[in-house]
Amino acid sequence: MKKFFYILACVAICLWFLGPLFFTFLASMTPSSDFYSMDKIFPSKLTFEHIYKLLVNLGGWRAMLVSVQVALIAIAISFAFGIPAGYAITRYIFRGKNMIKLVMLFTRSVPLVVIAVSLVTMYLRLNLADTMFGVALAHAAMVLPFVVLITSSIFSGVFVEYEEAGMIFGLSRFGAFLRITMPLALPGLAASAIFAFIMSWNEVFAASVLAITNRTLPAHILSTAMASPDYFKFAAGTIMAVPALIFIFIIRKYLISMWGISLK
């Protein structure tokens, strides 16, 4: 009886969480005539026509490249600034440490919705308006507090004794960090980089407001989707979902700790 209940619950969970995804993938590969005929649930054949058209003729590929570039620049900036700060928070005692942590918690919960419009004004002065780099800078600001908090928690998982041992054998403090702590922290850092990638890949509000011609994929979809035929919407859903799903599958081990910290 109890086993039966578990199986039932599992089936319900699978249908509820995977069913909609499956149907979206199916719809994106259904020939349009099959999609618009009401009595056909499953198509007679599968086609990549819609996805191909969306990518090649409707600017999807270009937007995807912009998205990837934005995410990579945002990761580079936020890690360059975030790793030293995270390291300092774990390894040093200093005045104002709690204040710094509080600042990180606060900035992490400032919505991009609140600052996006005012960023445009700032970008107009800096000649960054409507550029890919401008979007990347905003995304870096969104990801940075998360990177600081997560790297500090990753570094605290690496025993300080290893570093000290390294320094006894003649490494400098920086050398010990580079040769001992970094390699040990690398898997966690890689997982947080992927996580940061997904955060940037999925962000839509700032990306739509800050750039008009250089739109990222979600911004491009947001501005064009509702005016296009249904099958392109599903194709858009598919090309948005697949990379994110692959990435999250790679970092599945870190799932619980990571999302706990990211607070999104």
Add this chain to the structure above:
Amino acid sequence: MKRESMVPLLLILPALVYLVVFIGYPIVGTFQLAFSSPKGWLENFKYVLSSRDFLSAFLNTILLGVVVIPAQFVLAILLALLVNKKWKGYKTILYIIATPLALSDVTAALISYSIFAPNGYLNKILLRLNWIERPLYFFGYLFRSREFLVVILTEIWRATPLVFVILLAGLQSINNEYLEAADVFGFSAWEKFTKITLPLLKPSIVSALLVRTLFAFQIFGVVWLLAGRDITILAGETYYWYVFMNNRNIASTYALIIAILTFIVGWFYIGTIRSKHLEEGVRT
């Protein structure tokens, strides 16, 4: 741990400066934009607060939160309890529940559209089963209440896993000995849940609640894609006033109202639980 006065500050300074420039300064800018108008510094607020769009946007945002958040919590607690039993294959189910975590609100909206569109799979399946004669319409100004329902279902689908992972992390940190002790004293399953699990889970519940409430004020992608301005919401109005009306001042006024609401809610929660608790609940 070392005591060196300058080094840590130098390490933190770049990150701090970056956040001041790209988050702190724009917040000041939002204030400036919201409070500047040719007619007087409060005119934007007078205009927004007296408009009908604001009232409906405000009420819709609150209503969505009030319906969606409790539903997410009930579902997430049930799912977390189920997964926490650690039966064979629970990891697979954990990953399946987590899939929507990878998806953005835009993607979630498109996915839900594939189900609820006029030619969507819900209509196809119901027609096949002969439960309905004609397709059901869920979108368009005339069907606003149905649109609302679809938005609610989509948000529950998309964001329940977020609550779920936080609660599951909380459940896993509960010491099993408490529950074993309760067994010794002959507690029923329900008593164990209400008297032990739930109180110990409280920090996680509060931090998850904080996250969800904060983000409830920013809800945008799902509503904008599925309903456009049929259902007005605060973030949607910000977007509308900036992109379509080209008015940065009104857009910033809406943005500032969102910020103020977020701040009030955050303050309220942090007053309830100390920030230390918050972090512990989140970190485990």
